[in-house]
Amino acid sequence: MSQNNTLLRIEDLRLYFRTRQGVVQAVDGVDFKLGRNEAVVVLGESGCGKTSLARAVLRLLPRNVDTYSGHVYLDETDVMSLGDEEFRRNIRWVKMSMVPQAAMNALNPVLRVGEQVAEPMTAHYLADKDEALDQARRMFQHVGVPVDFLNRYAFELSGGMRQRAALAMALVTMPEMVFLDEPTSALDVLTQANIFNVLKRIKNDLEVSFILITHDIATSSELADRVAVMYAGQIVEMSDARRFFSDPLHPYSRMLMASVPRLKVEQEPTFITGHPPSLLGPPSGCRFADRCPSRFEKCVEEPPVIDEKGHQVKCWLYA
Amino acid sequence: MSVDVKRRESSDRVSLSEVGREREDGALLSVRDLRVWFELKRWGFLHAGYVHAVDGVNFDLHLGEAIGIVGESGCGKTTLMKTILGLYEPTDGEVSFAGSEVEAFGTQEMRTYRSAVGYVQQDPYGALPPFMDVQGILEEPMKIHGVKDSQQREQRIRDVMAEVKLTPIEDYVDKFPHMLSGGQQQRVVIARAMILEPRLIVADEPVSMLDASVRVEILRLLQGLQASHDLAVIYITHDLSTVRYFSEYIFVMYAGKLVERSRVNELLANPLHPYTEALLAATPDPDYRNALTQKEIPPGEPPSLVNPPSGCRFHPRCPHMMEGLCDVEEPPDFEPAPEHFAACWLHR
Amino acid sequence: MKNLRELLRYPTAIIGLIIILGLIGVSIYAVVSMPYSEAIRLWRGGENVWAKNPKTAAPTWINLFRRRDLPATVVIDSKDETVGKTREVVSEDVTDIDFSFDFDYPYYDFPQEITLFFDAKYEEKQPHVSLTWLTPDGREIRIGSMALDSSSTTYRVSQDDTLERRLRTDLPAHEALFVADPTADALQLVQGTYTMKVSAKVFEPEADVDAELVMYGQVHGWAGTDHRRRDLSVALLWGTPIALAFGLLAALGTSLTTMIIAGVGTWFGGWVDGVIQRITEVNLILPTLPILVMVGTFYSRSIWLMLGVLIALYIFGGGIKTYRAIFLQVKESPYIEAAQAYGASDARLIFRYLIPRIIPTLLPNLVTLVPSFVFTEAALALLGLGDPILPTWGKVINDARFNGALYQGNYYWMLEPSFLLMLTGLAFSLLGFSLDRIFNPRLRGM
Helix, strand or coil: CCCCEEEEEEEEEEEEEEECCCCEEEEEEEEEECCCCEEEEECCCCCCCHHHHHHHCCCCCCCCCEEEEEEEEEEEEHHHCCCCHHHHHHHCCCEEECCCHHHHHHHCCCEEHHHHHHHHHCCCCCCCCCHHHHHHHHHHHHHHCHHHHCCCCCCCHHHHHHHHHHHHHCCCCCCCCEEEECCCCCCCCHHHHHHHHHHHHHHHCCCEEEEECCCHHHHHHCCCCCCCCECCCCEEEEHHHHHHHCCCHHHHHHHHHCCCCCCCCCCCCCCCCCCCCCCCCCCCCCCCCCCCCCCCCCHHCCCCCCEECCCCCCHHHCC | EEEECEEEECCCCCCCCCCCCCCCCCCECCCCEEEEEEEECCCCCCEEEEEEEEEEEEEEEECCCCCCCCCCCCHHHHHHHHHHHHCCCCCCEEEECCCCCCCCCHHHHHHHHHHHHHECCCCCCCCCCCCCCHHHHHHHHHHHHHCHHHEEEHHHHHHHHHHHHCCCHHHHHCCCHCCCHHHHEEEEHHHHHCCCCCECCCCECCCCCCCCHHHHHHHHHHHHHHHHHHHHHEEECHHHHHHHHCCCEEEEEEEEEEEEEEEHHHHHHHCCCHHHHHHHHCCCCCCHHHCCCCCCCCCCCCCCCCCCCCCCCHHHHHHCCCCCCCCCCCCCCCEECEEEEEECCCCC | CCCHHHCCCCHHHHHHHHHHHCCCCCCCHHHHCCCCCHHHHHHHHHCCCCCCCCCCCCCCHHHHHHHCCCECEEEECCCCHHCEEEECCCCCCCCCEEEEEEEEECCCCCCEEEEEEEEECCCCCCEEEEEEEEEECCCEEEEEEEECCCCCCEEEEEHHHHHHHHHHCCCCCHCCCCCCCCCCCCCCECCCEEEEEEEEEEEECCCCEEEEEECCEEEHHHHHHCCCCEEEEHHHHHHHHHHHHHHHHHHHHHHHHHHHHHHHHHHHCCCHHHHHHHHHHHHHHHHHHHHHHHHHHCCCCHHHHHHHHHHHHHCHHHHHHHHHHHHHHHHHHHHHHHHHHCCHHHHHHEEEEEEHHHHHHHHHHHHHHHHHHHHHHHHHHCCCCCCCCCCCCHHHHHHHHHHCCCCCCHHEEEEEEEEHHHHHHHHHHHCCCCCHHHHHHHHCCC
């Protein structure tokens, strides 16, 4: 059996929401590839659709969905074609899981932490209660939380430990990939470094793939093998980490990098004027055009995704 | 156990001196040996110890200076800031503004003091009352401080909004907070802080809840206001990478004490306290190599402020801990380099 | 404002609003067409006020549901031209005055009563009348004769035992008059034109006799009547503004006061909050209705007193706990802290910053509170503790129950005010729930 290195392949994924003001095109035709044991960062600012992307792949949809289409190939099976119940039973939290934003606040205050972490196992009939707790114990060891905390309640743990418990909960069923939505945004810098140490170790030990969703460019470099930049519901660049952090391709990526204040190097950060277009009726043509310093006539047409030396960029400058 | 927080109320003590006059050495704000402790009560009335949130802080701040206070959550920087703002009362030590002790202010002086200190908060949406429009929000401080003439208020609002670049003004004055973007909301917060022509601005993580591309804009704005109005700014954050661009001095706070103080470039180039070193090492710059290595972090967590460790508070986590010294005696402020203070026995 | 537009998206809100507007319209109409003092006077009733109404008659629209109509009340006045009153001087002292009341009777049921109201004008000598009844099938029945005195004489056919005996029937007299053969076992009511002939003799040249024939139907008015012949429409119409006013005043009074108390308590915390909470907790256990009953029995049943006591009991009620929870949360908001930093006083913070945040919760609560107060007032009336002089819905239900309305088949009496109560409750609840959905977006999905 040939080992295909691509774990997840997304083609033309679309997720639109119906709201009172109209249809919000949160995820607007996203193509994406994730390899085995690889960490890809989805970088973007608030409102670019990155959380919706995770929800779309995991089919965690609210009631007001307008459009939900595309193909999501997990191990070459199109999971989009599976029914909701089958998806719930076999895919979600079995093959892929998620650590949602502010997960540390999402722990149930009236249940012991160990029980909560073990729950996905029992909920998917993968183990009975004792085995599940054993697995939870093993996960606690992986994430670096002392095992006696299994019997504690959420409020007895610090922020960093709660985040690690949430991570353990996402890993307990040994999925092949985990979405991490802003895993450290509310945490201090030392705790943050700690969590990333944990993530790096788990990636090595358990051979899990990660999709890290964040707006924090500096910390994203702690885990990234590859970087995808999302803007206004679309992926505008996909490069490997080395290329991206030294010399990004897309003008938006360049401006983002320039806006990061650096500690070790003296470089005055700059900012990007204007703000992203509303997802309620995105403009035609390149969505970044009106903020782009390199804009030219061709930009009124929507640029295709261009392959530039193994990296993908959605910009006419590389045509 | 419940925590009783002492909130400052206006006192009727006799005022000592006129606010606005500076001390001989010109310091606008002077903090001496400040301690702010909160009493813990068991069952609502039994004494059960103190939370030593701020435990001996000293510094001076002059007009036109910006200092960044850096520390992790639980280090006391928020309590320090709120005490300076007059929201908490010091348990010991003093906070002096333009030469007079804040604690001794009468109602009138307290009011002047409040108008002299502007507060910019972390959460731009939470900092604005959701049921007031921008006009109302900006008028409130003026109304409270007795600016009765509505023309005058109107004019001041115009001036301030122009300064924070919320123009054209008509587009914003009647909007409610939820109609504005994060960056715009924060501009309103800054405008409100500036509206009474303060001398000191206290900014608590003013950009941590904003997008990366907007952060720089807001920090630039604050910097510009500081320069044009010769303001003193206290900038509180846990993000070292922004501090260097927007303040001259950095103070590092740990477990209620200031462990290192210096000019920004000096501190970043030459950190003297092990905790500072750890912070710097843990703060990433965007570099692909970060993904390939594990970071060295001091083990453990910041200590409980109820029973802080004896001696140097960092000693349980410090790689350079010297037994018999660090765990016994609290280090004083040493000055191993000019204007660079570190409270660490390594530099005795 | 935009909330109104939002509200109108909910069909339940629209229904609620329409009903409430309807109720308000009825209230305005009631107050305008019948001023307060008039309503009270009418409701107190008395001898002459409702004399021409039948007792416990159903509303006329009942006939829409019946194959054969029930008789309505017929009133004929001799002063009316159609009656054909004649005056004939027979001798110096005697004058004959004759008139006859003709009416059509197509019904298959009997009227409740037949009464003649005489109005005699004379100085000394009493006039004398004799009455004859002409049936459509040609029979002439002598009803009786009597002397009139100057105070209006009222002759009630149904109470005439002599007539009853003379007709040799077990039926009440007024029913017997309509039957072909009163003695027969099978009763057959004769339809057609009947005449009541009145022959009066006056013994003075200036004397005069007038009469009014009232045949009390079994249906009357659009609301029916009660045991004291009062037209129920008075109570139903006037009950509307009373119910609404009571409900709104009580709801408003309690909500606002509760909110302020909760705000003050939460703000100052400490023992102030503690005292308020303890009072509330004790008060929650106290049973409202029995206390109201005691006040009503031992003190006074005035509706204003009841309103006052009810509000006093309700102020320290469950609302305090709800508002306190919200206030506690809002109190920690950054904008409250910011306001403290720029020098806002406690009073300003409570009234300008804390309370406006409560309004979104307050409004739906207030609206859903109105019907519970309306029902409480009705409950009090039902227990006999209603305000003694006001015509309220509860009072009508009480009268109905007391007079065995359901046993006697007078369903309308009980059902009409009940329906109105239910309608009011429904309207406010619908509106309240919709408001709740708007102001508490998290419930929107439901």
